[in-house]
Amino acid sequence: xxxxxxxxxxxxxxxxxxxxxxxxxxxxxxxxxxxxxxxxxxxxxxxxxxxxxxxxxxxxxxxxxxxxxxxxxxxxxxxxxxxxxxxxxxxxxxxxxxxxxxxxxxxxxxxxxxxxxxxxxxxxxxxxxxxxxxxxxxxxxxxxxxxxxxxxxxxxxxxxxxxxxxxxxxxxxxxxxxxxxxxxxxxxxxxxxxxxxxxxxxxxxxxxxxxxxxxxxxxxxxxxxxxxxxxxxxxxxxxxxxxxxxxxxxxxxxxxxxxxxxxxxxxxxxxxxxxxxxxxxxxxxxxxxxxxxxxxxxxxxxxxxxxxxxxxxxxxxxxxxxxxxxxxxxxxxxxxxxxxxxxxxxxxxxxxxxxxxxxxxxxxxxxxxxxxxxxxxxxxxxx
Amino acid sequence: xxxxxxxxxxxxxxxxxxxxxxxxxxxxxxxxxxxxxxxxxxxxxxxxxxxxxxxxxxxxxxxxxxxxxxxxxxxxxxxxxxxxxxxxxxxxxxxxxxxxxxxxxxxxxxxxxxxxxxxxxxxxxxxxxxxxxxxxxxxxxxxxxxxxxxxxxxxxxxxxxxxxxxxxxxxxxxxxxxxxxxxxxxxxxxxxxxxxxxxxxxxxxxxxxxxxxxxxxxxxxxxxxxxxxxxxxxxxxxxxxxxxxxxxxxxxxxxxxxxxxxxxxxxxxxxxxxxxxxxxxxxxxxxxxxxxxxxxxxxxxxxxxxxxxxxxxxxxxxxxxxxxxxxxxxxxxxxxxxxxxxxxxxxxxxxxxxxxxxxxxxxxxxxxxxxxxxxxxxxxxxx
Numbered sequence: 001x002x003x004x005x006x007x008x009x010x011x012x013x014x015x016x017x018x019x020x021x022x023x024x025x026x027x028x029x030x031x032x033x034x035x036x037x038x039x040x041x042x043x044x045x046x047x048x049x050x051x052x053x054x055x056x057x058x059x060x061x062x063x064x065x066x067x068x069x070x071x072x073x074x075x076x077x078x079x080x081x082x083x084x085x086x087x088x089x090x091x092x093x094x095x096x097x098x099x100x101x102x103x104x105x106x107x108x109x110x111x112x113x114x115x116x117x118x119x120x121x122x123x124x125x126x127x128x129x130x131x132x133x134x135x136x137x138x139x140x141x142x143x144x145x146x147x148x149x150x151x152x153x154x155x156x157x158x159x160x161x162x163x164x165x166x167x168x169x170x171x172x173x174x175x176x177x178x179x180x181x182x183x184x185x186x187x188x189x190x191x192x193x194x195x196x197x198x199x200x201x202x203x204x205x206x207x208x209x210x211x212x213x214x215x216x217x218x219x220x221x222x223x224x225x226x227x228x229x230x231x232x233x234x235x236x237x238x239x240x241x242x243x244x245x246x247x248x249x250x251x252x253x254x255x256x257x258x259x260x261x262x263x264x265x266x267x268x269x270x271x272x273x274x275x276x277x278x279x280x281x282x283x284x285x286x287x288x289x290x291x292x293x294x295x296x297x298x299x300x301x302x303x304x305x306x307x308x309x310x311x312x313x314x315x316x317x318x319x320x321x322x323x324x325x326x327x328x329x330x331x332x333x334x335x336x337x338x339x340x341x342x343x344x345x346x347x348x349x350x351x352x353x354x355x356x357x358x359x360x361x362x363x364x365x366x367x368x369x370x371x372x373x374x375x376x377x378x379x380x381x382x383x
Numbered sequence: 384x385x386x387x388x389x390x391x392x393x394x395x396x397x398x399x400x401x402x403x404x405x406x407x408x409x410x411x412x413x414x415x416x417x418x419x420x421x422x423x424x425x426x427x428x429x430x431x432x433x434x435x436x437x438x439x440x441x442x443x444x445x446x447x448x449x450x451x452x453x454x455x456x457x458x459x460x461x462x463x464x465x466x467x468x469x470x471x472x473x474x475x476x477x478x479x480x481x482x483x484x485x486x487x488x489x490x491x492x493x494x495x496x497x498x499x500x501x502x503x504x505x506x507x508x509x510x511x512x513x514x515x516x517x518x519x520x521x522x523x524x525x526x527x528x529x530x531x532x533x534x535x536x537x538x539x540x541x542x543x544x545x546x547x548x549x550x551x552x553x554x555x556x557x558x559x560x561x562x563x564x565x566x567x568x569x570x571x572x573x574x575x576x577x578x579x580x581x582x583x584x585x586x587x588x589x590x591x592x593x594x595x596x597x598x599x600x601x602x603x604x605x606x607x608x609x610x611x612x613x614x615x616x617x618x619x620x621x622x623x624x625x626x627x628x629x630x631x632x633x634x635x636x637x638x639x640x641x642x643x644x645x646x647x648x649x650x651x652x653x654x655x656x657x658x659x660x661x662x663x664x665x666x667x668x669x670x671x672x673x674x675x676x677x678x679x680x681x682x683x684x685x686x687x688x689x690x691x692x693x694x695x696x697x698x699x700x701x702x703x704x705x706x707x708x709x710x711x712x713x714x715x716x717x718x719x720x721x722x723x724x725x726x727x728x729x730x731x732x733x734x735x736x737x738x739x740x741x742x743x744x745x746x747x748x749x750x751x752x753x754x755x756x757x758x759x760x761x762x763x764x765x766x
């Protein structure tokens with residue numbers, strides 16, 4: 001049920017001493033082949049961490065031998081010294097595995113603006129390489145946790161091939177990806193161009209629709225590595241479908257573990273003119289602090305939904321909109337319908353349906369509520 | 384020091400029984416002339432409350448006799464019944480003052496999606512009309528408070544003419560205006576077109592630069608009424624300058640009383656290519672929950688500043704940027720400079736300077752931190 005579920009992969013998670021706590025903090029995922037095709041999507045943020053700058057070059061030729069990931073520091077805005085640390089980490093992996101450093105992706109997560117301890121990283125890579133195993137996926141998932149409370153893993157199998165994944169991320173979740181590091185592996189045989197198309201299609205409707213707090217990260221990276229070890233070339237459509245399932249499963253796990261959240265809110269925008277319109281409308285609600293604070297207080301404050309969507313440029317008439325919360329239609333045609341006290345917001349799962357009555361397109365956006373614990377965790381992060 | 388400071392104006396604030404608390408909840412500001420020129424700016428939100436729909440028609444001819452304002456309910460998304468309530472309120476003012484209802488602006492603030500008690504409003508208008516006085520400005524300022532803890536008033540005098548204002552607003556503060564109701568009066572003699580130009584110039588760099596929580600309101604309205612009672616036609620540039628001072632003074636009072644805030648953050652973006660770029664960069668920080676929560680925790684987390692501004696499309700190099708917090712340059716050229724523990728964030732006032740090194744334009748954006756009290760107040764608002 002992780003990156004080591006597909007054939008051809010080994011992984012490890014070790015404590016390299018990057019985190020003061022002594023917890024696992026360095027993960028290694030290795031593709032033993034026979035093929036090493038890969039595709040990667042990166043954060044859309046122009047402020048990019050050193051591992052992003054490095055990994056973009058690695059990913060360019062569609063060949064990846066290994067991914068090394070650390071928690072305990074983002075290695076972002078750390079200057080030339082920071083980039084050299086990323087480079088040294090990749091070189092350490094290359095030496096330990098006898099591969100080219102140019103085929104080693106590097107991912108980092110943690111505080112921005114602090115140097116990583118380079119020697120510990122390099123030593124940790126050697127330890128991780130020695131610990132590699134076909135059962136190491138869960139340790140790798142544990143080693144990339146920051147404020148995550150549980151490791152996130154997923155897998156799907158079809159006729160003779162498997163997709164597996166690990167993910168971390170609990171805050172800074174936003175479109176264009178967010179402080180999420182994800183490694184997905186498969187033993188299916190697909191070329192890097194096919195992997196890239198499948199990965200972009202899958203992330204577009206999964207990770208990109210998760211908008212926990214509207215804050216886009218500097219370090220996001222979702223990697224897809226294919227070993228071809230099953231010897232099977234799947235139908236690209238079936239592969240994309242299974243990959244989307246794995247990505248959605250991981251995205252929902254990220255939502256469920258979002259920092260300080262007490263509600264998981266699924267926002268379905270229906271009858272938009274275009275899918276982009278539906279996404280824009282959903283995001284405007286997902287980023288509205290007043291609505292999110294109301295959900296925290298179990299208050300079905302649908303007025304804040306309409307106030308939020310009124311700021312978008314999507315074509316619809318605010319006075320035609322219906323809003324349904326947890327099955328109760330509280331607003332019809334932009335006016336009150338059922339009494340708000342009929343809505344029970346005490347369960348963690350919240351369903352919000354916004355009917356724009358402007359077309360045939362729809363989209364789902366996932367977010368969380370705004371809570372005391374969110375404020376607390378993010379006001380004390382650096383300490 | 385309020386709307387009754389300029390000659391030609393009377394005001395009142397009364398308890399009409401709209402608020403369950405029995406507090407003042409209805410305000411009336413009347414222009415006794417000799418002139419009744421006016422200009423109004425409205426929320427940029429497409430989701431517009433009934434008083435906005437009404438007042439837009441009133442403002443169209445540049446003539447306004449009176450403004451009636453209520454707290455205790457926004458009268459937004461309340462359907463035809465709600466619009467009739469707004470209309471009835473204006474008619475009540477017209478009858479009491481012997482003016483045309485078409486010259487009466489209506490403003491409402493409070494919860495969205497609930498009907499206002501029409502009969503109490505109409506009765507309250509009669510009470511307010513009877514209480515009108517040239518000293519009534521402060522009562523009017525008090526009657527429009529919702530979660531505001533203090534009334535907001537301001538005035539500036541120049542050679543023979545005066546500008547005065549009252550304002551409310553403590554949450555939902557965002558550009559394009561925010562749950563702010565503002566009435567500004569002057570005894571200067573200016574035509575509505577001149578007033579409009581001055582008001583747009585003044586709000587653009589004051590209320591529009593206040594972005595407390597990124598949530599745009601459905602009810603914002605800033606009215607400027609000119610009685611001409613001083614008999615003086617001021618130089619338009621001097622008038623705009625004094626008006627900008629009054630608007631900025633009121634905006635800063637709104638920031639200082641923002642719901643639950645424990646820090647007032649002034650974000651100065653320097654050396655942008657254009658002023659619009661500077662505003663976009665400043666807003667991206669003002670709306671970043673992670674940065675705002677860090678300030679609440681007195682944590683000078685400049686990495687979150689860079690992560691926020693990296694999401695903009697403004698032309699600059701993230702690796703050239705300097706960041707200074709409360710006088711300490713914590714980041715130079717996108718890399719760590721002074722240690723973060725040199726920054727003292729315990730005072731309420733926080734100065735953040737972002738030097739983009741991309742041009743000659745600059746802009747100031749005002750915001751607040753994200754606190755436990757913000758979450759608390761906004762999770763319990765409806766109850």
